[in-house]
Amino acid sequence: MMRNYWLLLLFFYALIFGKQANAQPTPDSAAYITVDLNQKVGPMKPVWAWFGYDEPNYTYMKDGKKLLSELAQLSPVPVYVRTHSLLVTGDGTAALKWGSTNAYTEDANGKPVYNWAIIDSIFDTYVKRGMKPLAQIGFMPRALSTHPEPYRHYWKPGDPYTDIITGWAYPPKDYDKWRELVYQWVKHSVDRYGKKEVESWYWEVWNEPNGYYWKGSRDEFFKLYDYAADGLKKALPTAKIGGINIAGTGGKTATEWTTQFIKHCISGTNYATNKKGAPLDALLFHAKGSPKLSNGVVRMNMSPQLRDISAGFKMAASYPETKKLPLIIGESDPEGCAACGMATNPENAYRNGTLYSSYTAATFARKYLLADRYQVNFLGAVSWSFEFENQPWFYGFRDLATNGVDKPVLNVFRMFGMMRGDRVKVDGNRMLPLQTVVDSSIRKNKTEIGALAAKAPKSAAVMVWNYHDEDKQGSAEPVKLTVTGVPAKVVTVKVYLIDRDHSNSYEVWKKMGAPQSPTTVQFATLEKAGKLQCIQVKKQTVRAGEVKLPLGLQRQAVALVTLNW
Template structure:
């Protein structure tokens, strides 16, 4: 079946296109979706890989997209691919062109307040990276986090799972900024060739407005979290060093998450030939408002004297259709005028206009809790 399916794809899309794809077998075989034994899954993988490679020898396949805590299963899968007898060929080893796993957080409602657990998601990444890095044969192998999210059930709305109320507003957007920065930090620590991390978000048709599903938009209106990915999309070139006296260190988060009284005010920066960008967030696991923080940004070694400076912002007042919808009275049947307003509110908002200024000038801004700013410098 796999052999015929791959042949069909090559005939329809062309060899070069299909060669660019990564194929996987099954999903979370260590969880509820696979009813067979571990050995039976490895046998399935071997036969699927054989059919794939017979149809297109240059095709790429990997696995096993285990659940966040499935490190032992992933370890056994890698052992099979590297050292066990192949169920089809009788030889040692099975094709492994990428390693995949999932990583999930674990929010809860505590005394009526949603409390996130970024530690849980990062521990999943840390544990699986540790397994991968112990095999020298896998050095530089592409790694894909097939699902990377604050929790595990995309289709569980906040009416049935009140802990998922974080999804509509700036809790989700600030969590995403803070967690991705630590993902990069762990990737550097283990020298992992991270190909990508999939935000496992969906489109839920014909559902109530802002029902709290894990999606990037509701009824076609973008949520604040989508604007964080728009910010990431404007960050070009390579990452450069940033330091902050209010940024939790990685080991502290892996130990006890972001739960101390003060928030995590951190930054991630990039630089390309004629542009640089810095993302700054003000995050805490507890979904509460608080006094905004004054932030001073000092840039070093920008290569020109004059830059064009632009700020984009996601917070309660900017790039936030959810707050606008609530101020409308939370309509479940908004009219065309209201929808147009919501669609505009859901876009990434520029603060003021771009200004030319001296590159050595410090940037002063006030960043509210759960706020995320993108500072962009062009020359």
């Protein structure tokens, strides 16, 4: 009887969605996903609602404001935004891997001159949209740098990455002036936005000090941090500050930096106050994957990223003083350079299509599981992906939108925005164990068909993906989704889909002939294609607390099924 039930469901599914599926699903070949709404796993914290980028001056430009509005609208909670170069000297001209605010200069007598106009333009853009800064205290103003020249760089894709490292990466020549700069900035922020608003922000010092971004020693970085924290706390004692935003978290050097930083904050001598320890309200670190091009095919690798996250969580859990601290993955991405396009880095071709979106779904599910494993206070994971103003269409940058048109990956975050309440138990015959993915990613013969599910008081949502590391196309595979423990007699079912044919502006753009100057009509078509598409809405009877729904998922597709009662 049960076999006949599934046969009938799959028959009607094939009739209705056969064009999208590109395959005749049969019960014998189907993947199984079972969701139990009665088995809570943990809170469905919106850890995905964090974004960041290198170029701060894109924030208040046309496409930057448009994308920030979309990010604010898709999230049920305030979105946090992190950007580099908020204290860099310059005229505010935007460029790749560059930004400036001219917040600090000095007059002819060496007296500080503060100018908050550009920083205000950036933070105003966030606050007006209900967003929150993850405010990065950096980088070094030219007038404070111990090695100020050369200062402005003109990096472009294909140039050595180290060309971006100039005078802004050096320690201050006067730590008291550095502290006063932070004090004045925070004081100004409180005056402009109010104490309650600024208390809700997070502040952090610098970026990847164990890598290219810091041209000083580890002790000099700790001193930089102490003086910045002292200035911040003098301006607003209840402000929240953290670090260390280390690169390569799982590596030996990064581990040494992070553990020494934690020990310094717990019991070291504070460089600014000569007292014991330093303020630490959040712990931050980075996590990156490693895609490669093999025989002309992009092959993702999420293992390094997940191992970095595991290492960061494990270090935090090792100290009673940090075990319950908010943990923020300050950059959490498939690889390192957002501004390196596929023309110079062909392995980055994944960024335009559905490989990026399915990778994002599959990795965020594992981030939750790693937080469960180490029992840490996982607050957020910053996707270092925004937009690049006035650049070629679909150039292969790691971004969420191109020229004001949303890419498929942004629709995964729209899906996450509809997942509320508590995470619940998911079982699947094609879903790989956590440790297998941490150790070796998802690169065996079969794709992974996995899921993440959440339950709220009057609704449930199940995200299902068909993922493989290799960027190859594949016909839709049948998936039998069963949701148990549904506390209603009738539910409204909606199915949203990201694949080659849905929620995919990139495929539409290619079919247009890949125009670099789309007409007004073409732009409107692309803009519509970039939105999340709902492919099914129906009322469904709940039988014995169960809802059964057949799906068809192409390789690298992501679906979201919502139930409302």
